[in-house]
Amino acid sequence: MQTGTSDEDFMRLALVEARAAGAQGEVPIGAVVVHEGEVVAVGSNLRETWRDPTAHAELIALQAASRRLGTWRLTECDLYVTLEPCPMCAGSIMLARIRRLVYGADDRKGGAVTSKLSLLEPGLWNHTPNITSGVLADDCANILKDFFRAVRERRTKL
Amino acid sequence: MQTGTSDEDFMRLALVEARAAGAQGEVPIGAVVVHEGEVVAVGSNLRETWRDPTAHAELIALQAASRRLGTWRLTECDLYVTLEPCPMCAGSIMLARIRRLVYGADDRKGGAVTSKLSLLEPGLWNHTPNITSGVLADDCANILKDFFRAVRERRTKL
Numbered sequence: 464m465q466t467g468t469s470d471e472d473f474m475r476l477a478l479v480e481a482r483a484a485g486a487q488g489e490v491p492i493g494a495v496v497v498h499e500g501e502v503v504a505v506g507s508n509l510r511e512t513w514r515d516p517t518a519h520a521e522l523i524a525l526q527a528a529s530r531r532l533g534t535w536r537l538t539e540c541d542l543y544v545t546l547e548p549c550p551m552c553a554g555s556i557m558l559a560r561i562r563r564l565v566y567g568a569d570d571r572k573g574g575a576v577t578s579k580l581s582l583l584e585p586g587l588w589n590h591t592p593n594i595t596s597g598v599l600a601d602d603c604a605n606i607l608k609d610f611f612r613a614v615r616e617r618r619t620k621l
Numbered sequence: 622m623q624t625g626t627s628d629e630d631f632m633r634l635a636l637v638e639a640r641a642a643g644a645q646g647e648v649p650i651g652a653v654v655v656h657e658g659e660v661v662a663v664g665s666n667l668r669e670t671w672r673d674p675t676a677h678a679e680l681i682a683l684q685a686a687s688r689r690l691g692t693w694r695l696t697e698c699d700l701y702v703t704l705e706p707c708p709m710c711a712g713s714i715m716l717a718r719i720r721r722l723v724y725g726a727d728d729r730k731g732g733a734v735t736s737k738l739s740l741l742e743p744g745l746w747n748h749t750p751n752i753t754s755g756v757l758a759d760d761c762a763n764i765l766k767d768f769f770r771a772v773r774e775r776r777t778k779l
Contacts, residue, residue, distance in 0.1 A: 515684055516693040516717035517675075526673055535674040550740055551712025554733070558709055559674035573746075575712070582708055582738075588731075 470565050473497055473543045474599045477567070480507040480520065481545045481606055487512060491606045494520035494544040496528035496537070503540070504528035520544055521552035525559050536560050545603040547574035547596065553582040556592060564592040567603025628723050631655055631701045632757045635725070638665040638678065639703045639764055645670060649764045652678035652702040654686035654695070661698070662686035678702055679710035683717050694718050703761040705732035705754065711740040714750060722750040725761025 473495055480493025484507035496504040506524030510516065521544050529535050541563040542556060548566065553575040556564055564583070566576070575582045576594060583591045631653055638651025642665035654662040664682030668674065679702050687693050699721040700714060706724065711733040714722055722741070724734070733740045734752060741749045 510693055513687075514691055514693050515687045516695065517680055517684055517687075517713050518693075522675055526675055529671075529673045529675075533672055535668055535672050535676075537674065549712055549716070550733075551709050551716055554707060554709025554712055555675050558707070575708075580740075 468500060470543070470595065470598045473502070473541075474545070474565065474567055474603070476502060476505070477520075477543045477545050478599065478602060478606065480505050481603070484508045484520070485606060485610050491610050492520045492544070492546045494524040494542060496524045497541045497543065498528070498532065498537075498539055503531050517551065519549065519552050521548055522555050525555055525561075529559070538562060541565065542592075543598075545599075546570050546607070547576050547578055549573050550575040550580060550582060553580075557583060557588050557590060560590045561592045563595070565595045565598055567596075567598055568600050568607065569596065626658060628701070628753060628756045631660070631699075632703070632723065632725055632761070634660060634663070635678075635701045635703050636757065636760055636764065638663050639761070642666045642678070643764060643768050649768050650678045650702070650704045652682040652700060654682045655699045655701065656686070656690065656695075656697055661689050675709065677707065677710050679706055680713050683713055683719075687717070696720060699723065700750075701756075703757075704728050704765070705734050705736055707731050708733040708738060708740060711738075715741060715746050715748060718748045719750045721753070723753045723756055725754075725756055726758050726765065727754065 476495045477493040481491040485491030489508045492508040494506045495502045504527035506520040509518040537559040543565045545567045547570040634653045635651040639649040643649030647666045650666040652664045662685035664678040667676040695717040701723045703725045705728040
């Protein structure tokens with residue numbers, strides 16, 4: 464990545480990960496971890512493929528970033544994810560000491576940042592990230608809507 | 622495990638995992654997953670060893686149980702853990718649809734079940750586990766106290 468890469472640019476890369484998940488039948492959610500202006504790890508939702516309840520895009524990306532950087536303290540890293548994190552992922556973002564969280568669409572049913580819970584409120588923990596939401600929100604929401612519409616249509620045809 | 626195994630018996634196995642973590646310099650927290658009366662997975666805190674912010678005992682045990690049973694839906698599984706889960710782990714317990722959560726010591730600073738947050742309250746999510754706390758609570762708390770006391774003593778000597 465070049466200097467001057469914008470939040471939208473990184474979110475487009477998270478969307479690439481989300482689409483890759485959708486192409487293999489997973490709910491399309493994607494994430495990237497950025498360190499010093501470069502993507503150091505990516506993740507996409509792989510719950511069904513891995514048969515693993517914890518295989519969310521954010522968790523996979525944080526684990527990969529830790530392996531790559533050789534530390535669990537991701538204090539200089541920013542996480543971009545297409546959907547507002549769930550409680551597990553919000554917790555992992557706090558534990559990893561992520562500097563900045565940028566997400567696309569709100570998750571009204573399960574979002575743990577602002578929608579259903581506010582797990583990352585400043586002051587609640589020793590460390591909470593700076594947060595930016597709504598980046599490419601329509602694109603991030605639309606791939607989910609399209610995915611679930613296609614699932615419903617397939618079910619109707621059965 | 623034989624039929625009639627008690628919560629205390631399974632918590633003793635979680636304590637074995639906790640001690641194993643402590644022996645390698647990790648904060649001593651351990652967990653086991655029980656399915657049909659048998660331990661199908663174990664986990665211990667390995668954050669420093671793996672350099673992974675998500676390497677908590679519960680998450681590792683749930684991931685191992687999913688691999689072993691071939692499904693992310695651990696609806697017939699019970700999780701035993703020596704310390705009250707953090708937000709990440711409480712979230713993963715909900716996502717895995719764990720039937721019953723049994724923990725030992727309360728975590729007043731970071732516990733996400735009753736102490737600091739109540740992330741697993743009935744009705745908050747589609748699925749929440751039945752919860753039992755305080756099983757071998759003193760043993761579970763004491764290995765943590767002993768661990769941190771030893772850390773302080775080593776620091777004083779430096």
